[in-house]
Amino acid sequence: TDALEQFSQIIKDQSIYSVYQPIISLQDGQVFGYEALTRGPKGSPFHSPLVMFQFAEQQGQLYALEKLAREKAVQGANLDNKQQLLFINISSHVLYDPQFIPGRTQEILHRHGLRPENVVFEITERSSIEDFSLAKKILEHYRKQGYRIAIDDAGAGYSSLQAIAELQPDFIKIDRSLIENIHINKVKEYILETFVTFAKKMNISLIAEGIEHADELIKLTRLGVHYAQGYLLGRPSEGPSTVDENLRML
Numbered sequence: 001t002d003a004l005e006q007f008s009q010i011i012k013d014q015s016i017y018s019v020y021q022p023i024i025s026l027q028d029g030q031v032f033g034y035e036a037l038t039r040g041p042k043g044s045p046f047h048s049p050l051v052m053f054q055f056a057e058q059q060g061q062l063y064a065l066e067k068l069a070r071e072k073a074v075q076g077a078n079l080d081n082k083q084q085l086l087f088i089n090i091s092s093h094v095l096y097d098p099q100f101i102p103g104r105t106q107e108i109l110h111r112h113g114l115r116p117e118n119v120v121f122e123i124t125e126r127s128s129i130e131d132f133s134l135a136k137k138i139l140e141h142y143r144k145q146g147y148r149i150a151i152d153d154a155g156a157g158y159s160s161l162q163a164i165a166e167l168q169p170d171f172i173k174i175d176r177s178l179i180e181n182i183h184i185n186k187v188k189e190y191i192l193e194t195f196v197t198f199a200k201k202m203n204i205s206l207i208a209e210g211i212e213h214a215d216e217l218i219k220l221t222r223l224g225v226h227y228a229q230g231y232l233l234g235r236p237s238e239g240p241s242t243v244d245e246n247l248r249m250l
C-alpha cells in the first residue's frame, strides 16, 4: 500500500498516540507539567512526528492530523493534579485558522475535565512566522480564552527578542542547541544570561530544553533558569511518567 493509503488508515483508525515528557521546576524539583509529543503507530514510517506532520501538510491533511493529535494529547494526559500544565505543540500552519483552537480544543478539554488554563500551546520559532501581525492577533485571542503560549526552540531560529516580546508569550523554551555544553561554552552562557535578564523584566518564564548532563543542569540552575526538560530529567514516556533519579540532585 502506498504512503497516502497508510496515512489515511491511521487517521481513520485514530492509531496515533502521545508520549509525555516531564518539565521540572528547578526551584523545588517538582513536575511542573508535561509536553505531549505525538507518535504514529510503532513500526510505521509515520512513527516520527516530523515525518507524519510533514506528510500531512503536503497532502493537505494537516488539520485532520492536528485535531486527532490534540484529542490524543488530552486523552492520555495524566496530570497528577489540576495544577500541572499540559504543553501541546501546534504547527504554525494551523495557527492561521481562527476556528481551529477555540472550537475543537475547548470541547476536547471539557470532555476530559480540563480547562484552557491547564494548557500551554507551543509555537515554534524555528520557521519564522509567516504573517506576524495575524499570528499576534490569534495568540492574543487564545490567551483571552485562558490558554498560555510558549515560544518553542528559542535561540535556534531567526526571530529577534523584539519579535518574541511582541507575541507576549508566557514561556520561552530555550532550544537544546543553546543548552548543550552550556557549562563549558562561555558564548552560550552569555546568551543565556541575556535571556534570563530579558525574561525576568518581561515576566516570562524560561524553560531549558534537552538537558542531558548534570553539569548543564547545575549551570542552568545557577543562571536562574526556572524550568528544565531533557533526557537527564525524564524521557518522553507513554505511561504515568516516572521522573528520573537525577532529580534528587536538585
Ligand code: G
Pocket: 036, 037, 038, 039, 048, 049, 050, 053, 069, 070, 089, 090, 091
Ligand atoms: O518527539 P520528537 O523529538 O520526535 O519530535 C520531533 C518534532 O515533532 C518536535 O519538533 C516536536 O515539536 C514535533 N511534534 C511532536 N508532536 C507534535 C504535535 O502533536 N504537533 C506538532 N505540530 N508537532 C509535533
Ligand code: G
Pocket: 021, 037, 089, 124, 152, 153, 176, 209, 210, 211, 212, 229, 230, 231, 232, 236
Ligand atoms: O521541537 P521540540 O522542542 O518540540 O522537540 C522536542 C523533541 O526533543 C522531542 O521529540 C523529544 O523527544 C526531544 N528531546 C527531549 N529531551 C531531549 C534530550 O535531552 N536530548 C535530545 N537529544 N532530545 C530530546
Ligand code: MN
Pocket: 035, 089, 122, 152
Ligand atoms: Mn516542543
Ligand code: NA
Pocket: 152, 153, 154, 173, 174, 175, 176, 209
Ligand atoms: Na524545542
